[in-house]
Amino acid sequence: MTKVHLSGVRKSFGSFTAIEHLELTIESGEFVVLLGPSGCGKTTMLRMIAGLEEPSAGSILLDGADVSNTPVQERNVGMVFQRAALFPHMTVEKNILFGLSVRGRPRGEMREKLEEMLEIVQLHDFRHRFPAQLSGGQMQRVAIARTLITEPSVLMMDEPLAGLDTKLRATMRRFIRDVQKRLRLTTIFVTHDQAEAMELADRIAVIFDGRLAQYAPPDLLYKRPSCMAVADFMGVSNIFPGTLVAKNRVESAFGQLRVDEQPRCPLGATVSLMLRAEAIDLHEHKEDTRFQAIEGRIVERDFLGASVVYTLECGATRIAVSEPSRRLLDVGRTVWLDIAPESVWLLSH
Amino acid sequence: MRRPRLTDRLSPFQRFYLLAMAAFILGPFLPLIIQSLAFRWAWPDLLPSEWWLEQRERSIGPLAWDYVFSPYSRVLEATVNTVIIGAAATILCLAICLPAARVLARERFRGKSAVEFFLSLPLILPEAAIGITLLMVFIGLGLAGSYAGIIIAHLIPTIPYMVRTLTAVYQGLGTEFEEQAMVLGASRLQVFLRVTLPMLMPGVVAGALFTFLVSTNIFLLTFLLGQGRIITLPTLLFSKVSGGTIDASAAGITVIATLPGIVLLLLTERFIRQKAFDGY
């Protein structure tokens, strides 16, 4: 259980700046996901925390102690690499024991901890196999066990599930989350998949081009993105231009919409209205609407199993609405959209 | 892991082909072995008219294999020298080439292509030119006629091959294994001994085998720098056949000269086949 603090960290490779002045705190026992598109600098951040890369400026603190000059071997952080990086010439057992063996720990202790780890990752039957004889999910579990056995102060994982198929990813996510909760490990998990980030994280750090764009719990990030780029990356489907005409009113393509009071935006400001597809209710009769009713015609219907996504035409604009697939409305129908003021999020420019 | 398909039977053509290959490679050794057992074998006889064993009792001095195994032939001395020089050259060559290959495979630096060119220079220069140049230098340094001088000389034609082989295996070895080992707490030496070296082992074995075989076959450099004081199997053999005739004892020494390579190949073949390399 260790608190990680990156203070004013910058990293340049030659003339290229990969990380710009990063301030980030990961509380002890917290599960933080670094989320961002490929090439935004996620791996570089992990490598700096691990000590594989030296920051060009700033410092890295573990529980308040500056470790910038501590060599990799002595930082006692755990890192699971993208492609597991199991030692191919060692069996599963030898791989898991590596960290203790290089520390020269007594045999008895190694045996005991090995059994404990095999229990956690459920790999008893595979202990004498070589990595080439394991599936992708098993390899990642060995890699995790190999890291956990050293009792790292921080567990870092760099896109550990990238190569796995959808179903296995779901199982592995649950496994990682369970282990993290059980051991109450400070964890930094890297991914470019926003769904994965939301499922796992206590807090998500969204990173674009080496800058921290937003650092918030998943629900807040989803409902209240700090900027267009974050909203876009989180997969928000409806974003429209508008003007704030009163403290709680926006003029938009749908006419005037009531919104929650916007203390951050000055009157007359141009804003972007963000409407999440599942926050809009559809009604067959205007009388059933509770907040503000907008007429629309269904032009497209995408059935996704549990939910269904409609594309509606409201005058000249199109808007996506998603609802549970309990009922299905036909394409061509005219319906009423109901928009609650608190579900409208404004992004100022 | 792809494994070769196991077929129960080879087709007659495949069998003929393998036999023909074996005959082509091993064929020339047959007359050599017969010669080593002969007392008189004159053209155009298919087999010797008189055999060594028939003449053994009558002869005053040792004949053929008796001579080869007698102290007069100096075969034992030459064999020991050959193996010592070969082993030392191989170990030194590895020690020099491992760090060099690591840099060549992983780093980009100015002058890299020049370094690569200089490393292949010994392949282009005539062996005699290298030998004579070294001789001039080594006489000055007092290294001529010494083991050290010969071993250093043997490094020159072997380093280019070793560097190439090891660079190729280093290129195939991503940095993540070594980095992972460091994060897990391994010191630099532990990383090298427990991760890097075992993972490079196929290349190291191939390079070492090649270096040893080349070293045990070098004649000219050994001849020039040994100054007659140090003999190896190739120089001994040359002195035996330089008269123009190949008698039974020369043939016997030739057979002995093939042994270090064959023994080494058999040893390493078992090693390469070990289960530990299932992962590759």
Ligand SMILES: Nc1ncnc2c1ncn2[C@@H]1O[C@H](COP(=O)(O)OP(=O)(O)O)[C@@H](O)[C@H]1O
């Ligand atoms: N050793 C390096 N030398 C030069 N550029 C690098 C190096 N490592 C990373 N970069 C660059 O830094 C940026 C961030 O890389 P990385 O941290 O790997 O991104 P991510 O893991 O988010 O995909 C990329 O543009 C990459 O090309």
Ligand SMILES: [Mg+2]
């Ligand atoms: Mg990466």
